[in-house]
Amino acid sequence: MRRVALGPELGVALLLAGCGSSLPPLPASTPLPEPDPDEVERVVFLIGDTGNGIPAQLPVFSALGRDIEHWAARLDTGAVTLLVLGDLIYPDGMHPHDDPEFSRDSIILGQQIELVTGPAAMAREARAYFLAGNHDYMQETDEEGRLRLSYTQTFIERARLRDGAQAWLLPGLHEPGPTVVDMGERLRLVLLDTAWWLLVGEQQEKNRMLIRLDAALATAGDRDVIVAAHHPYTSAGPHGGYVSLWKMLGIRYVLARSGAILQDLNSEQYRELRLAIEQIFERRGRPLLFAGGHEHSLQVIRHYAPGAPRWTAVSGSGSKISAVGRTEGMLFGSGQMGYMSVHFRRDGHVDLFATAVPEAYNVCPPEPTTLRECTAAGLAAAEVVYSVRLK
Amino acid sequence: MSSRLSVLTLATLAVAPMAPAPAHAQAVPAVIGAGVGLLGGGVATISLVVGRARWESEYIGGVEDLMGLNGAPVVIGIATGAAIGFWDGDRLRRSVLGGVGGMALGIGTGWVAGTIFGDRRADNWAGAVIGAGMGLAAGALVGALWPLDEDPASLGEPAAALGGRPRGIRVGFQVPVR
Numbered sequence: 001m002r003r004v005a006l007g008p009e010l011g012v013a014l015l016l017a018g019c020g021s022s023l024p025p026l027p028a029s030t031p032l033p034e035p036d037p038d039e040v041e042r043v044v045f046l047i048g049d050t051g052n053g054i055p056a057q058l059p060v061f062s063a064l065g066r067d068i069e070h071w072a073a074r075l076d077t078g079a080v081t082l083l084v085l086g087d088l089i090y091p092d093g094m095h096p097h098d099d100p101e102f103s104r105d106s107i108i109l110g111q112q113i114e115l116v117t118g119p120a121a122m123a124r125e126a127r128a129y130f131l132a133g134n135h136d137y138m139q140e141t142d143e144e145g146r147l148r149l150s151y152t153q154t155f156i157e158r159a160r161l162r163d164g165a166q167a168w169l170l171p172g173l174h175e176p177g178p179t180v181v182d183m184g185e186r187l188r189l190v191l192l193d194t195a196w197w198l199l200v201g202e203q204q205e206k207n208r209m210l211i212r213l214d215a216a217l218a219t220a221g222d223r224d225v226i227v228a229a230h231h232p233y234t235s236a237g238p239h240g241g242y243v244s245l246w247k248m249l250g251i252r253y254v255l256a257r258s259g260a261i262l263q264d265l266n267s268e269q270y271r272e273l274r275l276a277i278e279q280i281f282e283r284r285g286r287p288l289l290f291a292g293g294h295e296h297s298l299q300v301i302r303h304y305a306p307g308a309p310r311w312t313a314v315s316g317s318g319s320k321i322s323a324v325g326r327t328e329g330m331l332f333g334s335g336q337m338g339y340m341s342v343h344f345r346r347d348g349h350v351d352l353f354a355t356a357v358p359e360a361y362n363v364c365p366p367e368p369t370t371l372r373e374c375t376a377a378g379l380a381a382a383e384v385v386y387s388v389r390l391k
Numbered sequence: 392m393s394s395r396l397s398v399l400t401l402a403t404l405a406v407a408p409m410a411p412a413p414a415h416a417q418a419v420p421a422v423i424g425a426g427v428g429l430l431g432g433g434v435a436t437i438s439l440v441v442g443r444a445r446w447e448s449e450y451i452g453g454v455e456d457l458m459g460l461n462g463a464p465v466v467i468g469i470a471t472g473a474a475i476g477f478w479d480g481d482r483l484r485r486s487v488l489g490g491v492g493g494m495a496l497g498i499g500t501g502w503v504a505g506t507i508f509g510d511r512r513a514d515n516w517a518g519a520v521i522g523a524g525m526g527l528a529a530g531a532l533v534g535a536l537w538p539l540d541e542d543p544a545s546l547g548e549p550a551a552a553l554g555g556r557p558r559g560i561r562v563g564f565q566v567p568v569r
Contacts, residue, residue, distance in 0.1 A: 254516070255440065258441045258517040259514075260440050260517070261452070263452060269450075
């Protein structure tokens with residue numbers, strides 16, 4: 001029989017709910033020095049939830065594009081990778097070709113693909129892997145959701161074939177993954193479609209996915225493993241249950257705590273996935289990093305439990321922002337628009353940097369002159385807001 | 392959902408008095424009843440949504456999904472509360488007291504049940520929320536239907552002497568006892 005007690009997380013949640021903005025402080029950190037390209041072998045950029053606006057109006061994209069160009073120009077061919085962690089087009093994924101919304105959708109996705117079509121990125125074959133999020137399935141469990149994702153996949157494939165953009169939707173449609181991408185001798189990317197798990201997957205397919213995940217980790221050898229998905233391993237944002245009690249009269253709070261919202265991390269489906277992957281991690285070894293979006297914030301969380309990844313990175317503030325609370329092991333949390341980059345150094349260390357733009361430059365007005373000025377100012381104001389050595 | 396709607400509609404009809412009401416001095420209790428019904432219906436809606444997620448794996452995508460059919464208890468609650476308040480302020484008071492008491496009992500019982508029988512952390516919350524809705528509905532229904540204390544002297548008074556309106560409605564039914 002289980003003891004009737006308020007868990008520590010509930011206590012923290014109630015504390016946060018009651019106190020509003022007075023969050024407990026995060027541990028102090030010492031910023032890492034700006035990485036020297038000569039000492040860096042490979043860079044993986046992480047950005048998620050990118051589909052909520054025209055990228056050209058979001059200085060965070062300009063900053064990311066600049067960084068991709070910077071690193072592509074200085075590293076070897078194929079050493080720069082961009083992971084776009086789902087929710088590529090809000091709110092309902094990509095519409096069909098004959099839909100009036102298609103032109104807007106194509107601009108949003110097209111400009112995301114353009115992140116890897118700059119001169120240096122093209123010359124050095126910088127790659128972009130796009131993962132599906134729940135909005136890319138239109139939040140639907142039926143065929144319509146899969147159709148929307150198929151339009152997304154077709155669009156990305158056309159951009160690759162037509163323009164030479166090194167962009168893929170991974171895992172592809174009807175392939176929940178994990179897709180394994182080995183990058184040299186040091187890094188293995190394991191890409192999961194967690195939106196498929198929550199919305200579409202049937203039990204037998206889910207079991208096969210877990211078997212493949214087990215194999216992906218078992219055969220990783222000495223490589224560092226980054227597991228990437230739309231949904232994060234854990235979170236101190238609204239989907240992790242950290243919702244203000246006073247917001248929406250407490251309705252969102254109660255629903256979140258009760259596990260009634262499918263896309264929250266305490267829904268039964270997600271907990272089932274998390275439990276299964278924890279068993280695999282415990283058996284096959286803990287991945288270095290579990291990268292996810294879904295939450296519209298930047299978070300870095302360190303784990304010590306045997307079934308947990310060593311680190312969780314939440315990088316889902318590519319075009320939207322939301323509040324961040326606190327959770328166990330949390331080292332950094334910010335509700336700013338931004339992205340992260342993971343730098344694999346030649347000396348074996350792995351560093352993570354979070355870059356954000358100030359709130360004033362979240363979205364720029366569309367008028368050309370103002371847009372140019374705003375984007376330039378936002379670009380100049382973008383800065384590294386957190387850094388940590390992962391390994 | 393349609394079966395639940397039917398049950399809720401029947402419950403509404405069951406507690407709504409059928410007698411004619413006085414035209415004056417009933418507006419305020421009716422408005423209060425509508426407000427109370429809104430709150431009660433909101434609790435019932437959340438309870439139903441959580442119950443469906445827990446037992447039928449029918450999750451919602453977000454708070455916006457509380458609109459539409461999921462929000463039917465709110466409409467029913469407003470209508471029922473306004474009707475009871477309009478026709479019988481005393482029954483409204485009893486219904487509110489019964490609902491609040493039932494909800495408190497339901498929250499406690501549901502939390503304990505969810506903690507004991509559940510296998511995940513959200514189950515205690517789910518139990519409390521489901522219990523709140525069930526307790527509220529049961530308590531409000533009992534409160535509304537509970538026989539009113541009546542002045543024995545007035546029982547035999549003809550309705551005509553009261554201006555053509557009854558003071559209360561007595562619903563009688565037989566229960567076989569062995």
